[in-house]
Amino acid sequence: MSAGYVVMELPIYLDHAASTPVAPEVLQAMLPFFTDSPWNAAAIYAGGKEATDAVETARQQVADLIGADADEVFFTSGGTESDNWALKAARMGPTQGRSHILISAIEHAAVIESAEALARAGWDVERVPVGADGCVEPAEVDMRISSRTALVSVMTANNEVGTLQAVEAIADVCRSKRVLFHTDAVQAAAQVPLDVQKLGADMVTISAHKLYGPKGVGALYIRRGTLVGRWMDGGSHERGLRAGTVNVPGVVGIGAACSLLHMRRNEDMSRVAALRDRLVSGVLDRVPECRLSAAESPRLPNFAHFCFRGVEGEAILIGLDAAGIYASAGAACSSRSVTTSHVLRAMGMSDEWARGAVRLTLGRSTTEAQVDYVVDVLAEVVADLRR
Ligand SMILES: Cc1ncc(COP(=O)(O)O)c(C=O)c1O
Structure with a gap:
């Protein structure tokens, strides 16, 4: 990863669906x-x-x-x-x-x-x-x-x-x-x-x-x-x-x-949803052959699940980890399994897309600067893997 990225406090945690830090x-x-x-x-x-x-x-x-x-x-x-x-x-x-x-x-x-x-x-x-x-x-x-x-x-x-x-x-x-x-x-x-x-x-x-x-x-x-x-x-x-x-x-x-x-959910929801939207548009703009899963459906405000065609999700996660970004491919309990997700299969997604799944889930500590860094790194990691 190029040296220009290392200005961020790491790791950046984008796996809040797996677990959240104790407040x-x-x-x-x-x-x-x-x-x-x-x-x-x-x-x-x-x-x-x-x-x-x-x-x-x-x-x-x-x-x-x-x-x-x-x-x-x-x-x-x-x-x-x-x-x-x-x-x-x-x-x-x-x-x-x-x-x-x-x-x-x-x-x-x-x-x-x-x-x-x-x-x-x-x-x-x-x-x-x-x-x-x-x-x-x-x-x-x-x-x-x-x-x-x-x-x-x-x-x-x-x-x-x-x-x-x-x-x-x-x-x-x-x-x-x-x-x-x-x-x-x-x-x-x-x-x-x-x-x-x-x-x-x-x-x-x-x-x-x-x-x-x-x-x-x-x-x-x-x-x-x-x-x-x-x-x-x-x-x-x-x-x-x-x-x-x-x-x-x-x-x-x-x-x-x-x-x-109870006291802060509405505030959390709108802040995180805005960051999620920034992340989604950043990734879709920068990474070719990438889809946001269930894009037209009502979704949780902190979820962004992408599939990258022709790339292994696990390889992307390793690339993200190397740049200090913690994310996952899907369910935490199956994150070490190599089979494609039963959820994506149930949605009728082809293996070609489903294998390139990455789930980014935001939380209270996520910032705009982190989102921008993640978009940069993700674009670079996927491009590297495709080369
Ligand atoms: C939808 C859903 N149900 C159940 C569980 C299991 O909860 P716990 O980790 O508290 O056992 C999880 C955890 O990932 C989950 O996401």
Whole structure:
């Protein structure tokens, strides 16, 4: 890389969809629960009450962000666990002979593999296709629901290309047919308003480390009255549904992160969207044979997913890394896999384009100068690889 580039503080982090840094305010809120107040929330002495109060404050903070009541929020170890619980709850609750599940073709592995586990247990799992635009048509869900359908799971926003799904309309379809609806809002929660009342989902997954909170903690919203089975045995934690000593610092962290997000999301959204637009137009102007994925679809404001024809995405990422830019090819969990993404395949993209996929996801610390540097480097890396 030419020496002219090295004026930037590196690395430049453009992989916020993989994880976000813990906000300083969140870390401050968590620290006492590692040090001065390490109490178990189940203990009966005063310290236990202090920990319980902190957990319940966090529950209210999460509830406030998503328009829920606090008793509808259950803490988990993250998005993966919440997705597992939501899908497998269909098996654990009273299913009245229903054994059919619908998931979209572009779900995260946590949903796909949970559904595959249900399939091994004899459930009928069906995938709802998406169009080339990366979106699920509510009518496609509607026509697949039968009297045997127990649950539909369609993500609020996709974690590779960032497409926002018509989840309100899909929830309406499910409600009218008395079928449970779950949505994985892990990527959406940090970027766009999420109101479970308006949304009408029965279960919603969120994860702290995608919204400037700590890794290893998440939540599952379960609408009051939804019949779900006990998820983890071993005690009466989380109102008897999810046993295990509560991760008090982590839970305080997700609460603080949600509270901070509640205050600043609109500001974050418009700032990041403007930077994303600058990045997109810069890349499309400078790099030939490059496409913005799902360009015409509603997308998360911080996502820019490109495909470069005839170039390996992984080679581009290595070139970016060498210039101090951290990005990824798609889902964090599959970033070391060499197969093309199931999301791009579901969108009907040819291998020739899909192999050259690069996902750039912006965040609170992204600046205009970083964006301009990334455009310069990306143009040079792709040109070098094509030479
Ligand atoms: C859409 C989506 N669902 C679920 C997960 C898993 O969340 P966690 O990392 O908290 O287990 C992720 C993480 O990449 C995600 O993007």
